[in-house]
Amino acid sequence: MRLRSPLAALLVLATILVAPAARAERLIVSVSNDRVTVTSNYDGEELVLFGAIERDGAPDGRTYDLVVTVSGPPADLVTRRKERKLGIWVNVDSRQFINVPSYLAVFANRPFDAVATPELRRNLQIGLDHILLTQRVGTDYADVVASDPFRRAFLRLRSDHGLYRENAGAVTFLTPTLFRTSIPLPAQVPIGDYAVDIKLLSDGVLVGRTVTRFEIVKVGFEQFVATAARQQPLLYGLVTVMMALITGWFASIIFRRD
Template sequence: MMVRAAVLILALLGGCGMARADGLVVSVSQAQVHITSGFTGADLVVFGVMDPQDAAGGSPDVVVTVRGPGQTFTTWRKTRVLGLWMNADSRTFLDVPSFLDILTSRPPEEMAEPASLQRGQIGLGRILLKQRIGDDHADVVSADPFRAAFLRIQQAQGLYRENTCGVTFIAPHVFRAEVAIPGTAPLGRYQVEVQLLRGGRPVASATTSFDVQKTGVEQSIAEFSQRNGLLYGLAVAMGSLMLGGVASILFRR
């Protein structure tokens, strides 16, 4: 009875972003985040409903991981050469999430053994970040200075986040997690992965997704500049000269 009611709620909240796995249903409050001229960010809610039998012995641990579209970053280390600070060496992070939010119902360290946390990529310290080192592709130990610096800078920019009490239960088998999309969020498809853990072992998982995209005037401008760069450039150049001319006439004494 309870399950049916909860599923009904989810269907009402947003039918398109729904995903179903064994005993776990997840949904996002908005399947599409529209960017308009006044866009400064958006708040999304991820809802999840599990099989009541799974919740019988108390609520399990929940991990919600939101990944933005993949992007390649380079982290540079500056060193002093002949008195000048310059970019000396670098590591390239290949196709890593451009946005990352990891929400858990309690600190991951209390949920499971380090090995299984590592396997589930639970927590910023354990997320897989593929690096190019020479010709090799690999992830390195979490103590790597380049990796640590990358995570620190991305967090400072508000693009990577971790919240160890970001998942709350609204009923023993229904939970919600709030995801704040910043205004600087990259555009594209965002993947939402939900994992359930009990006694340190994964018991269920489900995925869903949502899109962040431009609409209206913003979309038209971007499309025009992409499709016909020359015409767009000429229009901007002519417009700017006209504006300069108008200003000069307006301010003429």
């Protein structure tokens, strides 16, 4: 059909622009605690992420996959390679990782390779092997292949401390549209803001995504010490030295031999 006037063409274009767009699935999520406080007796905590899927316009029989990525405050970290020389272990090389998550956890409801294709996993950074970890290599800044020895050592060391982890069975669907997962936080968890990125997939296609947040803060004496060290570094250093001298002098009196 040919439009016989510019006015008719404008009317058709306006109808297209104002027509309601088809809504994709929407995620509604909540974390059990959006503010974790760290005190002197803090030995770790476990948060729970609950969520629901609104299936507006989606077929009733559609099945879903979920990938939850929790990332802590970014930091510059260094991984060193040691060799044994003359009976002594010495640092022979190092690699600096730039602006990488200080805490990172990736969870899903089933194996990552069943959730999405390799290309989509790379694009969406699903799984530790596909997380972007920028390194300084000479004068260049780039990520490297997953088999790079420094990258593998970095992931292994962070995983050994519980700061990096992945679990392809951590997300549980309570019903076809309700889900939950736990977020373990170790005792040495970094202080700062955390982002929880939830990706919803169906038949290997991304159909929904949302982000929520929580924070980890120090309170009490620990917060006072951290604030003093940051805002008054010289005074903090002097007080620390004085406390060390007094403690040493007091210990020498208690344990001295007559």
